[in-house]
Amino acid sequence: MTQRKLVIAIDGPAASGKSTTAKLVAARLGYLHIDTGAMYRAITLKVLRSGLQGFYSKRIVELVSNTSIELQPVNGSLKILLDGEDVSESIRSPEVTTAVSSVSSIRQVRQVLVNEQRRIGKQGGVVLEGRDIGTVVFPDADLKIFMIASIEARAVRRQRELRQNGIETNLETLKGEIRQRDEKDSTRDESPLKKADDAIELDTSDMTIEQQVEFVVRKAQERLKATGS
Ligand code: CDP
Ligand code: CDP
Numbered sequence: 001m002t003q004r005k006l007v008i009a010i011d012g013p014a015a016s017g018k019s020t021t022a023k024l025v026a027a028r029l030g031y032l033h034i035d036t037g038a039m040y041r042a043i044t045l046k047v048l049r050s051g052l053q054g055f056y057s058k059r060i061v062e063l064v065s066n067t068s069i070e071l072q073p074v075n076g077s078l079k080i081l082l083d084g085e086d087v088s089e090s091i092r093s094p095e096v097t098t099a100v101s102s103v104s105s106i107r108q109v110r111q112v113l114v115n116e117q118r119r120i121g122k123q124g125g126v127v128l129e130g131r132d133i134g135t136v137v138f139p140d141a142d143l144k145i146f147m148i149a150s151i152e153a154r155a156v157r158r159q160r161e162l163r164q165n166g167i168e169t170n171l172e173t174l175k176g177e178i179r180q181r182d183e184k185d186s187t188r189d190e191s192p193l194k195k196a197d198d199a200i201e202l203d204t205s206d207m208t209i210e211q212q213v214e215f216v217v218r219k220a221q222e223r224l225k226a227t228g229s
Helices: 018-029 036-050 058-065 094-103 107-121 133-137 151-164 171-187 209-226
Strands: 007-011 032-035 069-074 077-082 126-130 143-148 200-203
Touching: 007 018, 007 133, 007 209, 018 032, 018 126, 018 209, 032 036, 032 069, 032 077, 032 107, 036 058, 036 069, 036 077, 036 094, 036 107, 036 126, 058 107, 069 107, 094 171, 107 126, 107 133, 126 133, 133 143, 143 209, 151 171, 200 209
Parallel strands: 007 126, 007 143, 032 126, 143 200
Antiparallel strands: 069 077
């Protein structure tokens, strides 16, 4: 009998450890990793490049409907293709980070991306990470994890990450940016960031990456066992 393949949802605020964990869990289980934040970032890059004034213009809907976004696993990382162009690096720019929460609060943008996420994930064997996976995209996901971490730990992580890329930043500034994005993501009308009732909360503040991965893999194995797969 072939083993059943789960849909695993990992949600949580910025820098709580979702991407790192999702990538490694997917590798361990032989699943596909779907970074939905990268999809919202890619659309945001396209909107910024188009020079559309005011994010709520009707043309955004048109633009989004005529966009292709692909996530290609390459050497353990995800390559993000926007209309065929590799934008894996440019979607992490400060300009995109600043604009992404506004663009992703537009209902029509979410509709297009959520449909795509459901299409890719519906066969199972996927680890999706984002803000609304367990609440909206796959409310029936087999395993839901809601990752959190203290603002201090998250800012330190971002600072370390930026330092590795040769960028020095002030910790207080980073805390402010993270708080602002959390606030925007949690209070918007469309699919706000919130824990699903049946999600397992995991505070990663004092955990290592390996411990996080181990936790999620163990839960996945328990789910598979419980369903006799
Ligand atoms: O910077 P970080 O990796 O924490 O964020 P991300 O996962 O790349 O997501 C960037 C932004 O996309 C978030 O701040 C949200 O505004 C938006 N997003 C969303 O609205 N819904 C998702 N499922 C994923 C991301
Ligand atoms: O996807 P999300 O924004 O939730 O977070 P991430 O991109 O997975 O993690 C943000 C940064 O924190 C990465 O550089 C991770 O390597 C780092 N991290 C860490 O230092 N310690 C942990 N326990 C988890 C993540």
